[in-house]
Amino acid sequence: MINIGLDLRINTDLKFEYGNDTFGPSPELRHLNDIRKSLLDQSASGPDTVYSIAMDVGRNKDLVDLKNRMLLFGAVVYNKGQIGREPVRSQGHIHAISSSCGSSTPEVYEIWSGEAVVMMQPNASNNPKECFAVHAQPGDVVIVPPSWAHCTINSRPETELAFGAWCIRDFGFEYKDIRKHHGLAFYPIVAKNQLGWLPNLTYRDTYLIEKKARKYEDFNIESRIPIYKQYEDDHDKFDFVTNPDEYKNKWFNYRP
Known part of the structure; x- marks a missing residue:
């Protein structure tokens, strides 16, 4: 695992251990039955625990500032394996409108x-048009903009996937439209040790753009420096997460 900027370790049972200067909760487990409504095959078998997630992780010295900013750091580890023909993944969601800022909010991922x-x-309506599959490796950052439907996929089923993410502290999720369509516009399919895509026919006129994770100089994100360390060096750097309406120019015609 890359340097993540925190004294945090992941055990083999998808649990987290925290160092003396680091706070964090016992993780919540997400089970296969929790995500079935978004699967290609809703009766498929796979690992019972899909992933574990610890929301609100950080250094003890930063807790007051993080709360004042409504900023929250999460740690996530996905199980290895497959769910039928699909790799382990989340069901997908849209970030709900947060009461603290009055809008949907973005999320900043860092693969560990x-x-x-x-x-x-861009949405989970009948016709979202452009859809993106952003491939990310350890050290890569991916930013999901406000109001976009998204899910995270373990694209190497033979091993676990771990990542961290910045989000707003009063986060909430909307699932209705995604569940109505039984998932996002494309299903990930594992075939001959490669990842492919199967269109979700409940959507119309959609197309998929596959790409590698890009650099985010437009958000002043520095490459190969842990995003938690970047927050420590500049506490204002991730204000676009908690006050997205003040950064509307960054979301207009956004490209992942």
Whole structure:
């Protein structure tokens, strides 16, 4: 696992251990039955624990500032394996409108180990048009903008996937439209040790753009420096996460 800027370790049972200067909760587990409504095959078998997630992780010295900013750091580890023909993944969601800022909010991912695809589309209506599959490796950052539907996929099923993420402290999720369509616009399919895509026919006129994670100089994100360390060096750097309406120019015609 890359240097993540925190004294945090992941056990083999998808649990987290925190160092003396680091706070964090016992993780919440997400089970296969929790995500079935978004699967290609809703009766598929796979690992019972899909992933574990610890929301609100950080250094003890930063807790007051993080709370004042409504900023929250999460740690996530995905199980290895497959769910039927699909790799282990989340069901997908849209960030709900947060009461603290009055809008949907973005999320900043940083891959720690394994490989991921962050699947995202501008909405979960019948016709989201452009959809993106962003391939990310350890050290890569991926930003999901406000109001976009998205899910995270473990694109190397033979190993676990671990990542961290900045989000707003009063986060909430909307699932209705995604569940109505039984997932996002494309399903990830594992075939001959490669990841492919199967269109979700409940959507119309969609197309998929596959790409590698890009650099985010437009957000002043520095490459190969842990995003938690970047927050420590500049506490204002991730204000676009908690006050997205003040950064509307960054979301207009956004390209992952």
